[in-house]
Amino acid sequence: MSTSSGEDRKALVVEDDEDIRSLIEFTLSTQGFSVMTVDSGLAGVDAVRDHDPDLVTLDLGLPGIDGIEACRRIREISDAYVVMITARDDEVEKLIGLETGADDFLSKPFSPRELKARVNAMFRRPRRGPQTVAVPVNNHVAAEPEHEVLRHGTLTVDVDGRRAFQDDSELTLTRTEFDLLTELMRTPARVWTREALLRSVWDTEWATDTHLVEVHIGNLRRKLGEGPGAAKLIRTVRGVGYRMEAPS
Structure with a gap:
C-alpha cells in the first residue's frame, strides 16, 4: 500500500x-x-x-x-x-x-x-452525521431543533443527522440511497423523472445514464421491504419516473 x-x-x-x-x-x-x-x-x-x-x-x-x-x-x-x-x-x-x-x-x-x-x-452532499444526533422515540425521531425531519407514513428521515427509520427500525442506506429517499420525501406529490433525479442527486453534467437511478431505486425499495405483494412506498409512474405513494 x-x-x-x-x-x-x-x-x-x-x-x-x-x-x-x-x-x-x-x-x-x-x-x-x-x-x-x-x-x-x-x-x-x-x-x-x-x-x-x-x-x-x-x-x-x-x-x-x-x-x-x-x-x-x-x-x-x-x-x-x-x-x-x-x-x-x-x-x-x-x-x-x-x-x-x-x-x-x-x-x-x-x-x-x-x-x-x-x-x-x-x-457536495453531506456525509452521515453523528450517531447521537437523532433517536427513534415512539415511532418518531427526536432531533435537534434545527434539524430538517421528514415524515411519510411509517418513514421518518432526519436529513441533517443522515438517519432514516421505518417504524422503530433504522434503515441501513448508502449515501446515494439516502439522498434519493430524501428528494422523494421532500416533494411527495411530485413525479420525478429519472433525468431530474439524476441531476438533483448526482449533481454533475457527467452523469447521464438513467440506469444509475433505476438500480438505486430498486435497492432502496428492497430495503424498504417492497417485495412481491408488499405495499409500494415508491411508485413507478410509467413512462415518466417515480413518486412517493400516499400513505394508506
Missing part, C-alpha cells in the same frame, strides 16, 4: 494497473484527498476496514476477488462513496456493480476532469 498526503478527506484507490492507479492517485490528491493505493480486491477490503476512507475507486477487473465481490464486502463495513471503474463497456456488469452498492461508475479511458467532476459532485 502507498499513501500520498492530502487534507481532511481520505480516498482509497483499488487498481491493479500501475499507470491508471498513479493517475487516479494524483488526480484525487490535487482535490485535497489523502490517498492510499492497493492493487487487489482483498487488499482493498482490508484497507477499508483499517482506514475508513471517505471515497473508494474500485476497478472491476481485479486479481483475486473482482471489483463486484470487493464492493459487496466493502458495503458490509463502510458507507464510503464507491466509484467503480471498468475497462469493459458491459451494461450487465455495470448494473451488477451498482446493485452491490457502488454509487457511480466510470468507463476506461476517462479523463481526470471527469473523475474530478464526479467526485466533487458526491462530496
Whole structure:
C-alpha cells in the first residue's frame, strides 16, 4: 500500500494497473484527498476496514476477488462513496456493480476532469452525521431543533443527522440511497423523472445514464421491504419516473 498526503478527506484507490492507479492517485490528491493505493480486491477490503476512507475507486477487473465481490464486502463495513471503474463497456456488469452498492461508475479511458467532476459532485452532499444526533422515540425521531425531519407514513428521515427509520427500525442506506429517499420525501406529490433525479442527486453534467437511478431505486425499495405483494412506498409512474405513494 502507498499513501500520498492530502487534507481532511481520505480516498482509497483499488487498481491493479500501475499507470491508471498513479493517475487516479494524483488526480484525487490535487482535490485535497489523502490517498492510499492497493492493487487487489482483498487488499482493498482490508484497507477499508483499517482506514475508513471517505471515497473508494474500485476497478472491476481485479486479481483475486473482482471489483463486484470487493464492493459487496466493502458495503458490509463502510458507507464510503464507491466509484467503480471498468475497462469493459458491459451494461450487465455495470448494473451488477451498482446493485452491490457502488454509487457511480466510470468507463476506461476517462479523463481526470471527469473523475474530478464526479467526485466533487458526491462530496457536495453531506456525509452521515453523528450517531447521537437523532433517536427513534415512539415511532418518531427526536432531533435537534434545527434539524430538517421528514415524515411519510411509517418513514421518518432526519436529513441533517443522515438517519432514516421505518417504524422503530433504522434503515441501513448508502449515501446515494439516502439522498434519493430524501428528494422523494421532500416533494411527495411530485413525479420525478429519472433525468431530474439524476441531476438533483448526482449533481454533475457527467452523469447521464438513467440506469444509475433505476438500480438505486430498486435497492432502496428492497430495503424498504417492497417485495412481491408488499405495499409500494415508491411508485413507478410509467413512462415518466417515480413518486412517493400516499400513505394508506
